[in-house]
Amino acid sequence: MTTQTTDIPPTPTDERRSWLREHSELGVCVLLLALGALVLTDALTMDVDITQRGPVGPKTVPVVVGIGLLVIAALLAVDVLRGGHGQAETGEDIDLSEPADWRTVLLLTGVFLGAAVLIEPLGFPIAGALLFWGAAFALGSRRVDRDPLIAGVLSLATYALFNNLLGVPLPGGPLMGVM
Amino acid sequence: MDALNSLMDGFGTALTPINLLWAAIGVLLGTAIGVLPGIGPAMAVALLLPVTYGLNPIGAFIMFAGIYYGAMFGGSTTSILLNTPGESAAVVAAMEGNPMAKSGRGAQALAAAAIGHFAGGLIGTILLVALAPTVAELAVDIGAPDYFAIMVLAFIAVTSVLGSSRIRGLASLLIGLTLGLVGLDQMTGQQRLTFGSLQLADGIDVVIVAVGLFAIGEALWVAAHLRRRPPEPIPVGRPWLDRGDVKRTWKSWARGPFIGFPFGAIPAGGAEIPTFLSYVTEKRLSKHKDEWGKGAIEGVAGPESAASASAAGTLVSMLTLGLPTTAVAAVMLAAFQQYGIQPGPLLFEREPDLVWGLIASLFVGMVLLLALNLPLAPVWAKLLRIPRPYLYAGIMFFAAVGAYAVGGEVIDLVILLIIGLIGFGMRRYGLPILPAVIGVILGPNAEQQLRRALQISDGSVTGLVNTPFAVTVYAVTAVLLAWPLLKRLVVRDRVSA
Missing domain, CATH: 1.10.246 (Serum Albumin; Chain A, Domain 1)
Structure with missing residues (x-):
């Protein structure tokens, strides 16, 4: 997406809206953040009453994955705010020049x-x-x-x-x- | 020669009428799917996973292997006649193949590609026969820590070698790992991310994840951006080559596999890099440099041969280590899990009929491909005219069949749609699909191996690195992780020198 140039001076709401449209990828960060929070909550509220052998129980991996999701959400947000963009996938029947239907x-x-x-x-x-x-x-x-x-x-x-x-x-x- | 004897036994399995039939169905289906725009081999194998419920493993894998090879074969037809390659591996075929077709040499381009695939597949599979048992033997003592190391390598490789953005690759991997967590914990039976739902307690079936991400996600994504007028294929006759063409191309056919095979075996993105390397090599060695860019036949022959050989290389890692290096291999690994078979070094001991039957069927499949596809090329070209609404409606239809066949539950269809929408969003924002699929398939397995390894060592972390094998694999992983940094150093050295 390129920056939009208009002749009419943009109003603040317009500006905010176009900023949001350009940075819609931040929605992915929000989703990743929510998913991370969900995984972490689920893992931490798990009551493990079984005595386990070794340091890794059923909680460990979900906690790691949850923290990972939070970290990645933050990193992705930084990347997007710095101007990074995910490349939309192309294909034989895909025409990216038109807006999504x-x-x-x-x-x-x-x-x-x-x-x-x-x-x-x-x-x-x-x-x-x-x-x-x-x-x-x-x-x-x-x-x-x-x-x-x-x-x-x-x-x-x-x-x-x-x-x-x-x-x-x-x-x-x-x-x-x-x- | 042990391997040769086993291979002969394998031919005994592969040449039974029923398995010949599966091989033929596989290569025909694979070619059709490869030719059809919008469907890649990974989606094809994912859509066909439900047949594993009704078929014995040998038949199913013979068919899947046929699809893999056939789809590679068919993909080049699309690139040459349409010039809009859908898969990255077929991009190179379009560079010289499409100009050839435009200047009336489409038949020669198709023949060079077809024979290239045959040669590449043949040499690649011979290398597979020669190397796979040795690799399996070297790795036969590997235990839980080693398996865990391999899986970590797979995770890091798919996120950092493929695609343009590591952050997006990691995001995709974590989404996959999260989906893999849903259900009962395998070791303690603890409910995880089930939210009290009985249906989710069984976990989300890998078939549903693979079909959702590859098929529904793709269909929805294409639907949002469907080309109003599909590109017109260039009409073509029966492929043939004259003596001059053969003289120019035979060396390219022979060179391709030695570039393709090693790249297929390592997690470096499958056929994408080797086809490009082969193209560059052929260009450098060509005596007809003026023709490049306008339709040089070596530029079709070499890369196509490399592509086929890379498929064979992929099978080495998949069968001997359980390490999937491409999307197709990942989905095939899911099929192994459906049968409760763990690919890895022990596979050659425990399932010799399956492994050697599969390898022998690759040779059978290649002969079938060559024999069928040279005369059938004009028929395949007609497939390019299929009305797109039917094509993508069909994908949705078969995806629904596959998800419903898993357990006969409507909730599975809803989960399929949700995962499809996730796949849609991932395509929109450039999150690669493969890491998510690898995460779902290998995630639960990796967790189990990790916990097993730590139980053996009584909780000591050194239990993860107490074998030379694991240490080696971690070293490779570290190099992959540090690669962008290393590359910068190398480039700087070269600039200053």
Whole structure:
């Protein structure tokens, strides 16, 4: 991200907002800090009543990891404030020149959660097909004739492969009950 | 020759019809996955971890090895025809391969890459056969302190050698170690980070972490930045080489493995560095210097051969020491854990059928790859046209299948999504994924070895450094840690001299 230049003199709130946007990586530090605090609290409130051999009990490693998280959160904050930036990952289908498309990410997350809720009442074949179709829709595919067909075939084939061939049970749901 | 006899037995295992089938499925799947943009071999093996619930270990590992080699093979096709390499190891293939394809020599570029992979894989695997039993024998007496030292080395190596920022690498490692802590303590049964939840008491399954970070995280990240119009692949015919090409490239094929193999065996980032070194070497030795940058065939042949050999080198460290040096090796290590097998020097004694069957299947896989991929190249190129919504919807779908298959619990899907979102954030802010995965996989194991070592020594810290092996490993670790400092000194010396 580069510094923004505007012709209009920025108001203090604008300035603060753009500063925050540029330093959004500080959010990672906050998360690491919170995680470190969580791990430490959990470790220190652990009541170890078993007599242990050696200096390293079940608490030791969590305490070390927790302290490590706190230290790294601080170091990362210093790095970010000094102008350091994590390099966003690139790839074949990734175009970093455009701003992030949060709608698609939220839609995908919603579709995934929906499928998770539906897998037990509706069974894997239906919930899986809905997951595929929904995800393809979220990613911009609008072929109403082709998308559900591919989703259904993929889901049924996967169900058969895992449930019948590999012996990994998946819930069949009402659809398999009928068949 | 003990190793040769064992290898012959291995061929007996690998050449049974069912294992041949797994090898064929592995290389076909691996090539397809390598060609497909957006899916790397680590994600592929992670997505396929659930098959370990239904398959015997020998079949599963033969298939995984096929995927590893196949994906390397397929990755170069994408680089040559599309010029947007997704994996760092394939970057070099695009540098000369893509100009070749643009000037109508795509078929030759693909052939040079394919034969390069065959040669590199072959020489690399022969080196594996020759070296692995020796390494295993040298390391056969290693105990808890040594294992702990190796794991510390793995932690330090993945955080300080890879990626551009050590702080971000360490942050990633600590996230992984935290995820690994969740559940009952292995030695005392104490609940850690479970918050009273019964589901969390079993810990977070490695499959869910690997699939979440590699597959869901990647799919969400790509979704946020999906290219509106995917790049168009360059059409290509059947790969072939004429006599002049072969004359130019055979030395490059032969040199590549000796650069790739050692780099694969040490934790230095897999194929990335050796492919680049091979490129530079070939450029220096080339008689056609004017062609470089415009499509010099040696620049495809050498690096691709080095890439394949580095995969073989990776297997040496993974099988003999249990030290994963790449993301794929880390996920394969997770698969070993699923079967309750501990890779390490004893693996060659305890599971000879598995190890030698796996090694023999590498030779089988390479022959299959060469035989299938030369004629199938135009078909593979068609895969590059797959509509992206289907590709990433499919990744989400199979990730869900994998996580649900772990225990048939809906809560696992929710955990998968949360870990996927963590993976998304890590990609956004440049935290490398590999340290987190290594942390989850090796963390609990490292803690156990540490505590075992300290119990043996009755709490004395000297119990961690009382073997020459451990001391050596710690010395290597110290050099890695001090490397940025050392490098500065070396550079300063050179400048002042």
